[in-house]
Amino acid sequence: MVKRQKLYDLLNEKILVFDGAMGTMLQKNGLTTGCPEEFNLDKRKVIKRIHKEYVNAGCNIIQTNTFGANRIKLAEYNLQSKVEEINRAAVKLVKEMAGEEVLVAGDIGPTGKLMYPVGDLSFDEAYEVFYEQAKVLIESGVNIINIETISDIQEARAAIIAVKDAGDVPIICTLTFNTEMRTLTGSDPETVATVLEALGVDILGVNCGFGPDMMIDIVRRMSSVTDKYIIAQPNAGLPKYIDGITYYDLTPEKMASYVEDLINAGANIIGGCCGTTPEHMKIIKDKVKNLRPIVKEEKQFTKLASVTKTLIITEELPTRVIGECINPTAKKYLAQAIKDNNLSLLCEEAIKQVESNANIIDVNVGVNLTEESSVMRNAVYEIQRVIDAPLSIDTVNFEAMEEGLKACAGKPLINSTNGEERHLDKVLRLAKRYGAAILGLTLDEKGIPKKAEERFVIAERIVNRALEYGLKRQDIFIDTLVLTAGAQQQYALETIKAIQLVKKELGVKTVLGISNISHGLPNRAILNSTFLGMALNAGLDMPIMNPYIDKMWEVIKSADVLTGKDLNAKIFVESFNDEKVVEKTIEVNEVKIIDKLTKAIVSGDKNSVPLFIDELKANGFRALDLVNNCIIPALEDVGNKYEKQIYFLPQLLLSAEAAQKAFNELKEELNRSTVSNVGTIVLATVKGDIHDIGKNIVSIMLQNHGFKVIDLGKDVDSDRIIECALKEEADIIGLSALMTTTMNEMKIVTESLKSKGLSIPVLIGGAVVTEEYANTIGAFYSSDAIGAVKQAKLIINK
Template sequence: MNHPFLNIINEKVVIFDGAMGTQLIKRGLKPGECPELWNIEKPDIIETIHKSYIEAGAEVIETNTFGANRIKLSHFGLSDKVGEINFKAVQIAKKAAGGKAFVALSVGPTGVLVEPYGPLSVESAVEVFKDQISSALEAKPDMILIETMSQLSEARAAVIAAKEICDLPVIATMTFEESGKTLMGTDPATALFVLSSAGADVVGINCSLGPDKIAFPLQEMSKYKCIPILVQPNAGMPVLSEGETVYPLSPEEFAKSCLKLSSIGLNAIGGCCGTTPEHIKFLKHSFLKIEPLKVMPFLNTVICSDKKTIILTGKDPVKIIGERINPTGKKALSEELKSGKLSGVIREAALQKNAGADILDVNLGVPEIDETSLMKKVIPALQEAVNIPLAIDSSNPNTLEAGLRVYTGKALVNSVNGSKESLEKVLPIVKKYGAVVIGLTMDESGIPKTAGERLRIARKIIKAAENYGIPKQNVIIDCLCLTAGTQQEQALETINAIKLIKEELGCLTALGVSNISYGLPRRNLLNRAFLSMALSAGLDLPIINPLDNDLLEIIKASDVLTGRDRNASLFITFAKATKDRDSEKQFFLENIIPESSPEKKLYEAIINGNDEEVEDPIEKLLLNYSEPYNIINQIIIPALKEVGEKYEKGDYFIPELLLSAEAAKKAFEIIKRKFPSGEEKKARIILATVKGDIHDLGKNIVKAIMENYGFDVIDLGVDVDAEIILNEAEKYSDLKLIGLSALMTTSIPSMETTIKLIKNKIPNCKVIVGGAILNKDIAEKIGADFYAKDALEGVRIAEKVYEKN
């Protein structure tokens, strides 16, 4: 794209403005008031703020539209004002800029969880963002700035929306926690590759962290040097001073800290929470002579899920594509899919991932079923269940696009072939969604008999892809193999084709190995021999059954012998893991809980968050256990404990925690139905977002997890007055805990007032607080009994308060 902003950002470090909210509060914005409404009611103030940032040196100003989508505006009864607010906001900014600065339309999150982890579908999210962006286009913003996103699925939906309705530059920034990952567990590199593949022209980081803490996610992004990067830190981490929440870094300190980021590499910088025109003035001066990050094409192949990135160089260890999610020849799986059940697919995904698959092929070609609708349902379900990338496998272009649209990641498409029809139908879809595609070396004439002919088709596919703007590294060639039972001579021809394509084109190669043995005895033996030959020829991505340990061993050993596994480090780890079967957890599962027992099935259903797999084993267990709560104490609680351990170690994130808790909740409900008289009285907790704050994403996550851990949660919603919280609390004599949430610094005084009222009227009731702008120090200063950094810590505090075991 040739656009003045994109040209400048590669020539110099571009300065963005600072916080809008901080300036609105300074000018009288009250807690609970809609900031975006000021575009209509107080346009002169908004214009003055914009001008103050331009005078300070900002070269890009952001419109006052961060929450101007219909979902956020509905909290104020203003969902019908989306068009007017966004149009007016751009108009005000353009007037203030007067050609001296670019105007970026600010697009913030909806505040609702997006699939695969929440109720808002990807398509609904796309429509919400289209609604906001389209209403602003007539006023002619210079670019779209998608910012402060904690869900990669939501950020990607916003990028898709912007790209589908305009040709302006699109910037997408995520907000990261101190762990270096987003709330939902996405790492910086994955965010970079997924958003850029979706069409973002600039990516970056904003909010949540000060300049010092933002250095790590910036480093993880900038090291790839493949796209311009924007950074907008807060003015430090918030602290409570004289009853007010403030951001501690002075303009000079902020600029000095930000200057250190220049050595890491960035192309644009501005400020987020707590920054003012004075901060931007010092920032501008500090960056006058700083060179921007030099952006260049990234020539390696990248495939991503929403939490994991695989970078393929052709010299790294072989990556395994699991082939088992395919109903062909699997009657039970086929029947499950026809009936709408996904438990079999999820089970296969978990088995393959645990066995060592790096990517999962997803083929849903079931006769008498709507494959496209099914793909839209299965892809989000699989992304909930496993964190590794998916390959969307179909011969139907509509099915491919349906899968790609709902897939949060940079997917692998399986596949395109050399026929004119396939190239014309599949490649535009691959280009639109920034995917990687497998190219099959066949065309209208079928599969060629010679390696040379397959090379010709591979060249044709790569050239066609490049004509659509798909770089060579986003094409992986599959040389195809036929069964040795009927075309024995073709086995070596496939091996020769792999060698030839690696030598002539330097492409990555994939291959479905098991085709070679179809119709022959001792299939495993033939598969092993053929895989060894293909690996020695340079095969990068074998498509195999990862549950076949013989094939895994061949791959791991081959990586050592071909130099892909440096110092045999992965092989040594693999050898130790396959030998060491007597760890405490493995002993528990394999000995105390037999392999095929309902105990193990229930345990694994909770660990894997597969609620469809809960009912059958628990029904069987209830026939054998005289005391149903032994099931809870011996299986469900230990499983939840392991889930908690995985979360604390960073192996699991909020999505996995929610899924496992949901599976456990289903188990509890089945037990309760069977033995209602023995039902344990639930501990009650009240949750509320305090007066003046309409944010409830974090509170809703806490609610879901607490409910699934057995608590009776009374959710009072958002913007809740202290008296309402107190009145509700006084209804329950056994209430021991109230949870208060806040996201905005202006909500801290309201939270403090609420805590004082509760302590005064019901002193025996404890108060736990949480939210992005809180920490233990602030919680103590405002009188809270507990601070929870996340939902699981909140559960553990609640359990202690109620003396749960």
């Protein structure tokens, strides 16, 4: 095991070279079928030879052949009982070839399953799977753990936490992006960097997906928000397919020509993914010999993140606001909704607050007689799928806090801790473990001090303890607390003084729950907004407030203009021009029930769908009318949002689930004589390929658009596919492949159809499949599920 500082010294001194593709090299050695990880047991000489070739090419880090050596992936080959044996053997093979100077990275790939709530893999199950593999790799003596090719930030979180628990070893984590620079579940480069940094990885970055040209901007964007070391592992360009052989179009020399740009963008380690070979890495090694890493400086701004977006909090940008309205205290309707497990109401409240310009949404579900842990977990899952704002996990219940943090697939704020040692210790442990920022209240076991100086002492204690735990100063917020002016008028200014002390002496961000100042007094909006202005002048960074109150925004937006936070008064002008005011006065608030059903499907609110359908039926709406005038238009709207990068995979699938719920509710009335299928399609992942996430997503979307889908599953040979297509009188055959080694099976299907004189159209897709390849085999192509639906409809209508 390499000590972290030694690794950091190397990274500060020079550019390191990671090895290249294992799959490509296995293919070159004739190993195109079977479980690649099992080759550690029965094809040891081949694996050792590949490792040795990368060592001879000058690679500084060699990874184990364990990409799919977790129990879920191995179960596809009935090898789940051999997790330990395979991983131990893999480490041994690398160590025998690596020598003293080369570092050994234990390779951990994804589970191949979608995480809840998009899929059915829970956070805890993913954690256990990753922990099991990481423990063996670390005990076997790897220097580094490399978590790679992850497409869901939540799966990355589970893997990183598992590795940290398995042993003290440097961690690399890379995610893979699409051409829109988003992960499968919608995270952009800044968000990936923000979340991984908060979780404490040593090196973060990007691998697979495409060549080095497109990777440059991803590295640059990551580097703009983090000072962490960055790794880039591009493919050798794009896959080409000629005469039954797959190759990648970037020569070693051409690939190496991008290296300097990657380094200037912020990369410290250059490696290779699909299509790269020892020849590629040797040329890259020669290229980096005279290049040095750029000097990285710590970012002084604060970052929070949702799944899809990072929020920067700094004195140079407009004031950020925490929306306080998801709180059942004194809100009977919310308390009852939580007791009834009606989380749709919480989601609506979150959406409205974001629409009212709240930047962070506070989530408080503390109601008597509820199991707060499970409610918090489910509330976070539901809320984060309908908004793109970061969350504040608001609870004093440690179990509920941890469940909320597990469920939150971004970088949240913990609201809150305080100066009481036992409480502070528990919250800091959770913040460090799950990668969260903290909000510290200036109170302790004695209560809230009256004087500003006494509150400052508690604030200082919180900050110092947080720094000792390894939190960054930028991830610490202090709330100097507001006492009610009605009962304790003499202490109102102590809060303001305390803010000034914290800003001057501690240099951390400040937060304040504004509305408590006016509790029990009339005309609360004026008192709140006046106090807010005083607090902002004293250095308040983020108010916690009701974002629906215009007077509060008037103060914030005016202050931002006068302090230079709103450059050229852009936001102020947009908010308060006369035209906007006129528009607001003629707004129509009444929403028709049919529009509510449409909105529920678009937002993925499946729980509300049956209620709206029952109401519509009671008002005489026919099922067929609802399908044609509501459900199908809603799905088309979702598709448009997905194409415009407003929606991402989680929203797409949840909307599809809501639509399916609607179809099920209407099933009895939709008799088969009046509702015909758009067409019949046989779907399959081709022979030799065990990956089916993409195919399953396509299946869901096709069904919701009226297609009859016969899903044959994965690893399906051409004869069975064609036999089923004939039996079902299929209009289309849909084929998926993730690996270059299985792409040829698509050609076998099209050629077999041709030889039999059959003209069934074939629609293909998958990570390695291109439109060019589709054209060469006489097939139609789509890059994603929405495109597959459109293409299928075009084929049917020809």
